Amino acid sequence: MVVPRPLKALDYRVPDGMTLKRGDIVEVPLGKSSTCLGVVWGSGEGGLDEARMKAVAHRFDVVPLKEELLRFVAWVASYVVATPGAVIDLVLRVPDALEPEKPRVAFRRSTRDVAKLTDARRRVLEVAADGLARRVGEFAEAAGVTSQVVRGLITAGALEEVVLPPMGSGPQPDPAFAGPVLSPAQSKAAVHMIKAVQARTFSAALLDGVTGSGKTETYFEAVAAAMQAGRQALIMLPEIALTVQFLERFAKRFGARPAEWHSDLTHAQRRRNWRAVMNGDVRAIVGARSALFLPFRDLGLIVVDEEHDTAFKQEDGLIYHARDMAVVRARIESCPIVLASATPSLETWINAESGRYTHLKLPERHGKATLPKATLIDLKREELGAGEFISPTLTQAVRDVLAQKEQAMLFLNRRGFAPLTLCKACGHKMKCSRCSAWLVEHRYRRKLVCHHCGADRNIPPACPECKTANAFIACGPGVERVAEEAKAKFPEARIAIASSDTMHGPRQVQAAIEAVADHSVDLLIGTQIMAKGHNFPMLTLVGVVDGDMGLEGADIRARERTFQLLHQVSGRAGRADRPGRVMVQTTDPRHPVLMAIASGDRDAFYRTEAGKREAGGLPPFAKLAALILSGWKEQSVREAGEALVAAAPIAHGVQVWGPAPAPLAMIRGQSRMRIAIHAERNVNLQAYLRAWLAAPKLSSGVTLSLDVDPQSFM
Numbered sequence: 143m144v145v146p147r148p149l150k151a152l153d154y155r156v157p158d159g160m161t162l163k164r165g166d167i168v169e170v171p172l173g174k175s176s177t178c179l180g181v182v183w184g185s186g187e188g189g190l191d192e193a194r195m196k197a198v199a200h201r202f203d204v205v206p207l208k209e210e211l212l213r214f215v216a217w218v219a220s221y222v223v224a225t226p227g228a229v230i231d232l233v234l235r236v237p238d239a240l241e242p243e244k245p246r247v248a249f250r251r252s253t254r255d256v257a258k259l260t261d262a263r264r265r266v267l268e269v270a271a272d273g274l275a276r277r278v279g280e281f282a283e284a285a286g287v288t289s290q291v292v293r294g295l296i297t298a299g300a301l302e303e304v305v306l307p308p309m310g311s312g313p314q315p316d317p318a319f320a321g322p323v324l325s326p327a328q329s330k331a332a333v334h335m336i337k338a339v340q341a342r343t344f345s346a347a348l349l350d351g352v353t354g355s356g357k358t359e360t361y362f363e364a365v366a367a368a369m370q371a372g373r374q375a376l377i378m379l380p381e382i383a384l385t386v387q388f389l390e391r392f393a394k395r396f397g398a399r400p401a402e403w404h405s406d407l408t409h410a411q412r413r414r415n416w417r418a419v420m421n422g423d424v425r426a427i428v429g430a431r432s433a434l435f436l437p438f439r440d441l442g443l444i445v446v447d448e449e450h451d452t453a454f455k456q457e458d459g460l461i462y463h464a465r466d467m468a469v470v471r472a473r474i475e476s477c478p479i480v481l482a483s484a485t486p487s488l489e490t491w492i493n494a495e496s497g498r499y500t501h502l503k504l505p506e507r508h509g510k511a512t513l514p515k516a517t518l519i520d521l522k523r524e525e526l527g528a529g530e531f532i533s534p535t536l537t538q539a540v541r542d543v544l545a546q547k548e549q550a551m552l553f554l555n556r557r558g559f560a561p562l563t564l565c566k567a568c569g570h571k572m573k574c575s576r577c578s579a580w581l582v583e584h585r586y587r588r589k590l591v592c593h594h595c596g597a598d599r600n601i602p603p604a605c606p607e608c609k610t611a612n613a614f615i616a617c618g619p620g621v622e623r624v625a626e627e628a629k630a631k632f633p634e635a636r637i638a639i640a641s642s643d644t645m646h647g648p649r650q651v652q653a654a655i656e657a658v659a660d661h662s663v664d665l666l667i668g669t670q671i672m673a674k675g676h677n678f679p680m681l682t683l684v685g686v687v688d689g690d691m692g693l694e695g696a697d698i699r700a701r702e703r704t705f706q707l708l709h710q711v712s713g714r715a716g717r718a719d720r721p722g723r724v725m726v727q728t729t730d731p732r733h734p735v736l737m738a739i740a741s742g743d744r745d746a747f748y749r750t751e752a753g754k755r756e757a758g759g760l761p762p763f764a765k766l767a768a769l770i771l772s773g774w775k776e777q778s779v780r781e782a783g784e785a786l787v788a789a790a791p792i793a794h795g796v797q798v799w800g801p802a803p804a805p806l807a808m809i810r811g812q813s814r815m816r817i818a819i820h821a822e823r824n825v826n827l828q829a830y831l832r833a834w835l836a837a838p839k840l841s842s843g844v845t846l847s848l849d850v851d852p853q854s855f856m
């Protein structure tokens with residue numbers, strides 16, 4: 143039995159009269175007084191005294207989890223060096239989906255009259271006069287009364303109960319609803335994917351197409367093929383902010399929306415969707431990372447859109463990479479997987495170039511749209527005033543675009559007003575008291591904010607160090623500061639800021655996108671939240687305010703990430719029949735990333751990067767893992783790290799580095815140390831880690847987390 147806890151499989155007795163098979167979902171006692179869900183894993187190893195074993199309490203009346211899902215769970219657990227229980231926890235996230243749906247009831251006017259007729263009650267009865275059945279809340283809203291009033295009428299017998307049929311899943315997407323006419327390149331890629339779906343075996347393809355080439359349109363044909371074959375399709379998106387637009391596009395193509403799976407759903411929606419995925423009613427579902435652990439009845443296709451996106455890496459709790467695990471799930475389910483991107487991860491690109499994945503290419507934008515031309519603005523040759531960040535060249539370009547009644551976007555991947563606030567008298571830098579990070583000034587909120595723990599404080603009237611009053615100066619730009627400068631430089635323009643501080647939740651992001659799309663904004667100033675996936679027909683200029691940002695750093699993927707981000711944001715320009723331009727401000731115009739952006743030669747950049755990774759013995763040419771230790775006492779964290787490293791087994795081809803203070807040495811008051819494990823490609827890294835981590839016991843107060851294939855090195 144595997145229970146959703148970080149535990150090994152447990153043994154339970156099967157009570158008389160109950161029969162269980164592998165995959166059955168049950169309730170079992172755990173610990174002294176509590177119970178939890180469990181999944182029957184097998185018959186156990188035996189040799190235990192049956193009389194002393196606890197018995198299974200209950201078997202849920204649902205189809206057992208499929209063998210494929212159980213194998214997937216075991217595979218993931220083994221890969222990330224966790225127990226199957228820790229992974230089953232991701233599968234059993236909606237416990238009440240296991241119970242049959244309660245009948246839904248509504249009320250309608252009965253024949254009985256009421257004696258005490260208040261004004262409010264009369265209004266309800268007026269609404270009810272049409273004889274239609276409504277739920278309590280619907281009556282209350284329609285009559286403008288509290289639900290108390292409605293309930294009073296139910297008790298008085300003036301409204302009677304009717305049982306509604308169970309909530310249907312609504313109209314089903316229709317694969318033949320509105321198929322597009324594909325271009326020859328699109329058609330070639332689509333035919334390949336459709337054949338892969340029909341083959342009902344595992345295969346992997348990289349759908350590699352420039353922004354606006356119609357990747358979505360093209361993989362929709364594979365989704366249609368999966369539905370036509372009576373199977374289910376899973377489409378994974380990196381961020382729920384992208385799903386609203388996606389749902390509408392899907393509905394245009396298929397006549398109905400797909401099911402959704404992400405953290406923004408209501409409890410009832412999650413419950414309904416989980417069950418519908420399990421019993422096969424859901425034919426297509428779009429979701430975030432966690433959708434990978436749904437109990438599909440018959441999975442026929444997985445699409446991972448924007449496959450390079452770092453959001454696919456789950457960094458809390460059980461650390462796993464949803465894109466990589468999606469490939470595993472497809473293999474186990476014997477279905478194809480399509481990874482789509484304009485800027486694939488280097489790992490995927492290498493897999494495609496080496497022939498492990500099929501490389502499907504869409505080299506041109508759809509229709510008349512062309513790719514924007516990128517130029518670099520050398521900031522060393524520009525006259526910029528103190529505290530100014532928009533160069534004269536970029537300013538002129540924005541003016542020209544606005545004069546043409548077109549739109550521009552200034553991109554800066556930094557929230558707030560300024561990333562650093564310091565005292566000009568003594569140089570004191572304002573830092574978070576709980577994290578090793580500067581406080582970022584947010585001028586609209588009038589606060590200094592830590593971007594790591596979210597803590598904020600008022601801007602103090604005087605420097606806490608030297609007590610000089612009003613001595614703070616803002617260093618460096620954030621979107622708020624660029625917006626202020628833009629308001630001064632382009633006073634006529636309608637300016638909007640888009641960052642996660644100004645927009646809360648996917649609906650607000652969607653509203654901002656619509657405002658740009660319908661041209662009620664002339665100049666958009668945004669962070670990466672605006673970088674991907676959106677179609678802005680009138681946007682013809684993208685100005686990258688700080689092209690140097692993120693180019694170097696401890697992260698082995700810093701260059702790749704910056705290239706991807708700049709490329710994605712460039713892709714926002716010139717999406718319709720108006721050609722677009724991209725201008726990147728930099729102090730280092732000879733940097734390989736920026737030269738690749740300017741030349742548009744993506745593959746040359748990828749080849750160089752791949753060469754560097756290979757020469758440096760870095761992934762995917764070697765394996766990496768990281769151990770992160772954290773705790774309140776720095777001393778104990780350090781000692782625990784040293785003890786752990788001392789206990790590391792010696793193995794050929796494996797090197798252990800550290801412990802070293804993490805670049806973010808403190809988060810929320812906890813000290814952090816990192817240990818890096820580097821292994822040659824042929825080493826069984828998981829076996830090594832399991833052997834190592836089985837033995838040592840951590841001192842109390844220190845937490846250890848293991849990150850296989852780390853993406854973040856903070």
Ligand code: ADP
Nearest residue numbers: 322323324325352353354355356357358359508
């Ligand atoms: P990508 O996902 O590669 O960035 P999209 O799928 O968003 O590209 O396509 C860009 C735009 O071109 C969208 O507005 C899309 O509807 C349109 N488009 C692409 N292919 C076709 C086609 N074959 N027929 C009609 N419109 C298309």
Ligand code: ZN
Nearest residue numbers: 574577592595
């Ligand atoms: Zn902090």
